[in-house]
Amino acid sequence: MLEIIPAFSVFPINKGQGRTIYTSAxxxxxxxxxxxxxxxxxxxxxxxxxxxNQILGGYDNTGVKVKVSADWNSEMYNVIFDGLTATSTPYxxxxxxxxxxxxxxxxxxxxxxAMFSPWMQWLDPGLAS
Numbered sequence: 001m002l003e004i005i006p007a008f009s010v011f012p013i014n015k016g017q018g019r020t021i022y023t024s025a026x027x028x029x030x031x032x033x034x035x036x037x038x039x040x041x042x043x044x045x046x047x048x049x050x051x052x053n054q055i056l057g058g059y060d061n062t063g064v065k066v067k068v069s070a071d072w073n074s075e076m077y078n079v080i081f082d083g084l085t086a087t088s089t090p091y092x093x094x095x096x097x098x099x100x101x102x103x104x105x106x107x108x109x110x111x112x113x114a115m116f117s118p119w120m121q122w123l124d125p126g127l128a129s
Contacts, residue, residue: 005102007081007089013070014094015042021050022091024084027057033091044068044077051079055090 011019023034030036038050045068052059052066059065067080081089081101089098105116121127 001106003104003106005099005104007084007086007099007101009079009081009089009092009096009098010076011079011092011094011096013042013072013075013077014040016040020093021055023054024056024088024090025086026062027055028061029054029057042070044070047077047079051081051090056081056084 018037018039020035020037023030023032023036025032027034036050036054038047040047048066048068051068052064056062056064056066062083064084065082067082069078070076071078085101087100089100092098105119107115109115
């Protein structure tokens with residue numbers, strides 16, 4: 001079985017303030033790592049639009065769908081980058097926890113190493129030696 005866990009970022013809600021977020025590689029609107037300022041009003045819909053269209057360059061160009069939810073109990077935004085296959089997530093200044101897309105393989109067989117050997121060699125050709 002293959003489970004794909006989308007890339008994500010979690011950071012504090014800065015309602016009434018702002019933060020700098022840097023553009024990602026592949027953004028057709030701005031060079032990589034261009035700092036863009038986001039004025040945070042606590043609206044997760046506006047942050048979704050900003051991340052998807054300004055930071056990433058738009059769904060039509062990148063195929064990445066952004067989903068933002070605001071957890072008011074913990075005062076944190078949870079941002080999911082569905083379809084982001086880059087080696088990093090957009091950099092958000094300040095306290096942030098992020099992870100790139102993860103692939104988890106599992107099987108119910110005693111011979112998993114032999115079963116996944118072709119995949120592992122494809123992911124890391126250095127394993128062939």
